[in-house]
Every structure is written in C-alpha cells, then in structure tokens.
Amino acid sequence: MKILLMGNPNVGKSVLFSRLTGINVVASNYPGTTVTFRKGTLKFGSLSAQIIDVPGAYTLDPTNKAEEIAVEMVKEGDVVINVIDATHLERNLRLTLELLEQEIPMVVALNLWDEAKHKGVTIDVEKLEELLGVPVVPTVAVTGEGIKELVLRIPESRSQLYQGTEDERWSEIGNIVRQVQTLTHRHHTLRERIEDAAILPSTGIPVAIIAALVAFGAVIGIGMGLRQFILLPFFETLIFPPIRDAVTAVVPEGFIREILIGHFGVLIDGIGWPLALVLPYLLAFYLVLAILEDTGYLPRLACMLDTLFHKSGVHGGAVIPFLLGFGCTIGGILSTRMLETRRERIIVVALMCLAIPCAAQTGAIIALLAEKSIAALAFVYLIAFLFIFIVGMALNRMLPGTTPSFLMEIPPYRIPNATSVAKKVWMHLKSYLLDAVPLIIFGVFIAAMLYESGALYHIGLFLRPIVVDLLGLPAEASVSLILGIVRRELAVTALLGLDLTLVQLIVGAIVALFYIPCAAVLPVLMKEFGVRYAVVIAMATIVIAFIMGGMLNVAFTLFL
C-alpha cells in the first residue's frame, strides 16, 4: 500500500513523514521546502505501508515544478493523508476538495492543532468529519500528538466524490468553515508586531542588515573558532604525528611514502582538508541556516529583496535557492523548483554555478585568505556579489520572457526547536561525510599521483599560457584547475601549500570560485535543464573564470 502525504506547502508534511517513518527529512518554516518526493516505510502493528512525502501544493493545477511533481504523484497513491493547517482551514480545504474529486481514499490530518488553540481557532472535528465524509484527526506533528490515532484510522480512509465548479467549490468551503470553525477574536499580539517589523520598510531594512551581519559573523566566527582552537590542534598534535611516524617506520622512502604523507599526502591532506579545514565552516553554515530556516525569516527577507532581485530577472523568492546554494550547489539547484518559470530557474542556476561558493568552498576560501588578510576575503565576496548583480541584469535583458510577480505566503515566526535544528545539521553533516569526503580524498590522491609522478610538471607546461601568462600564478597552480573539476573546494585547497603573494591568492580564489561548480552538479543540471544547458554552463564557467582571473591579474599589475 502506498500512502501519500499531501497538502499545502508549510503545513508540516515533512515533520509528519519523519515521525511516521523514522527517516529524517528536511523541514523548514517556509513554503517550498520539499521539492522532490521521498519514500519511507511505516510499520505499525499489522499495518505496513509505504509512505511518500510529497512537495506541497496549493492546487492540483500546478504553478511550478514542485507542484507538478506533487500532482503526478496523486495517480500513484492508494491512500492520501491530506495534511491541513488548522489555523488556515479555508485556504487548505480547497486542495482537500480537489483531492476528493480524484476519488482517492483519504484521511485528513488537522495539523498545527497547537497553534490553532494558541491563536484562538476552535474547530469542531466531528462536524468536519461528517461534512467531508472522511476521517479527520487533529495532530501536532512536532510533538507527535494525535499521530497514533491518525495511523489507526488509515484503514477507515474513504473516497468521497465531490464535484463542483471553482465557484461552487469556494461556496462549499465557505459553508464548511462556517459550520465547524469558531474564532476567538484576539488583538494584535506583540509577536505579530515583531513579525510585521521584518517586512515594513522603516524597520525591515535594518532588520535585514542586522540579520545578514549576525549570520555572516556567526558562520565565520564559529567556523574559525572550531578550526583554530579545536580541530587544527587536535589533528596537528594527536592525529598527524602518529600517522607520520607510523608511515615513516613502515613504508620505505620513495613514491608510496610521498603519496601517503608527502606534498598532497593522502593521509595528511586527505584527512586534514575535509575534516579540519572544510568541516568547521560546513557545520557553522548549516547551524546558522537551520536557525534562519526555522524561524520563518526567509520569506520576509525574500519580500525585502524583491525589488532588487527583479532587476536581475528573478523575484524575491529566489533568495531561498540562493541561500541554499551557499550550503550546497545541488541543493540550491533543486530548490529552484519552487520558482514559477524556467527562465527564472535558468538565471538563478547560472549565477549560482558561477559565483555562489558552497559551504565547503567558503571554508577553503576563508582558510586560504582570511589568515593573510580579511580585506582580501571581503574583496573576493564583493566581486562575486557585483558579478551576480551585473550578469543577472544582463541575462534578464538577453533571455526572452518576463519575470513573474513575487507571491508568497509569509508564515508566522516559530521558535527554532533545538532538536530539530540539531537533526537538520546532522543530516547535512552525514551526507557530507558519506558523499563528499570520499571524493575529496580521491581528489587529494589524484593530486598526489600527478605531483609525485611528474605529470603535473607537464600539465603545468601545457597550461602555462593560462595559468602563468594570463593569471599570473605559478605553474604548479594548474593542479587547482584539475582538482576543481572534482569538487569546488579542491580548486582552492590545492593552492594552500604554494606560498602565493596576496594578489595571486585573490586571483586564485576568484578563478576557483567561478570555475566549474563540481562534477556532481553536471548530472543534476542535465536532469533538470537538459544536456545542452549543462554543457553551456560547464563551458561558460571555465571561460568566465579565466576572464575574471585574467582581468583581475592585469588590473592588479597595472595599478599596484
């Protein structure tokens, strides 16, 4: 049996999914968190079923890619658990009626029951059940309240044919709401006033600036702190010396020993890069992101940035994929499914692949630059943001079509829950350790092989016109261009041991930033946008990286 979790965006489907299956999935306080379906198994007594977490949809008449995926899923389900937000019954019932029209057996989870109580919304559950003709169970997904009852009533799921025109549907909804819902009128609470402060111009701009500064400061501060005071000393004193000693004792001098502990030593850099250098920033970034996601601030930030973003051909909602792209480019690309048009998705993804460093690359860039000069770090980011804005404007002019208006539900603020934040950070960490770290080690191994075998020398000769003449970097820096194909941060870490001047460091960081995102991004691009687009992006990133690096190099030599 296949059970679909369906409902409007941001009603708690993913939290419910995690509860039912024990599988952690990302849940955040903004509409459009889930953009692809996720399967899991529910085992409860004699009941064993497949549960599918579906992207949120307001209607079955899709308005973006994520909703399209949801609509396609409907045909596959045997039962639907329609999750609805008890605090916004009217809007949520619209999808409920549409689902009833599909004649698929259904149970309703009246979620966010705690918030409804808190906001003075009372719903007559029995009456609602009678009117809809399917079981209705109040739930609080975050605490687990009502979930057992929900599962117990799955066998009672029924299909109930409803048919009506758009207008009839709304008047039916009006009828239902009138009969089941009582509102205790409450005055504007302090919380609401704080909520609105983030959207209104006079207070919203300062709030956004403070939020951005605190977020950046926290990522860099926590990341640096972890690295300098905990991870680096730990690896330098407790891990690396014994490894060096052991290898020196066991492996005779020569090629293999160099591969293991020499320049680009697999047992030194292969461990140090992913765990002591990148990991602290990754942790810090995802911690800060999780808190931002769960508070409900992001849709407000989207609102603040809408006018500015429109100049680059996308609406404010694109800030969410962009922010996720600062974590991982792939996550950012998938998240563009929440945008309405292919045009917007293409603009956002192109800019992201070029100039948004993922968390791992940020860590590497900070390690490369910040210890020499914080100003150099700020400069690299400034260039990236200027580039995004200018190229965004150019793409907006070049690509046919118009930018759709921003339209987004602004959720209430919620206080981030420590366990769910911790779970989310752990999920990202786990996928980094399992998927990325082996690749980084592989990249280091390639570098060591190229270096020790002397192949790098020949590659350096071959790439000399670009690396040395155009970019002004030493010939060995060509290793960065090779490793950069594997992963974004490797293009940066490869420069670490090279003893570069400040100008070379900046040029190197810029080239690495604009260069090919990472090998794993290309198949995602192909799947989402087609082979042609993926090829164009891959080529463009290489060419633009060289142009940007070359221009900077020339500018620096002329003016310094």
Place this chain on the structure above:
Amino acid sequence: METKLLELGTGKAAVIKRIEGGYSSQRRLTSLGIRVGQTIRKVGSGPFNGPVVVEVDRTKVAIGKGMAMKVLVEELPT
C-alpha cells in the same frame, strides 16, 4: 469605489472586487486565497515599491507590485 490594492492605505480592510491579468496569475492568487469576494487587510508594503503584504484568512501573503496593481478592491469603512 474601486482602488488598486497597491494604492490601498496601510492597515485598511477591503473586499476584493476584481482581479485583472492573465489566467496564470489569477490562478496563483486564487490558490493562496486571494479571490473575488474575499476580505483582506493591508499590512504594508516592502521597501522601494516592494511587495504588498496583506492578511487574508489570518495568513499573511506577499504580493509583488505587478500583481498588486491588478487586484482591485473596495475599501471597507472602519
């Protein structure tokens, strides 16, 4: 008297009278509960001609300027 939602005063309540514009933007608005006959309250608007934020069915919805121009409302007496 009908006014554009864009021009409605902050804090004012109004009934939606008409939604102009193409099918796709109508559909997006309706799916969020912004439809003819619905009562809304304007919470404010974002900076530099930013989106209009309205409260509808106790949810807040941000509506970009382009769309907010096409939603025609009649102000309710306070």
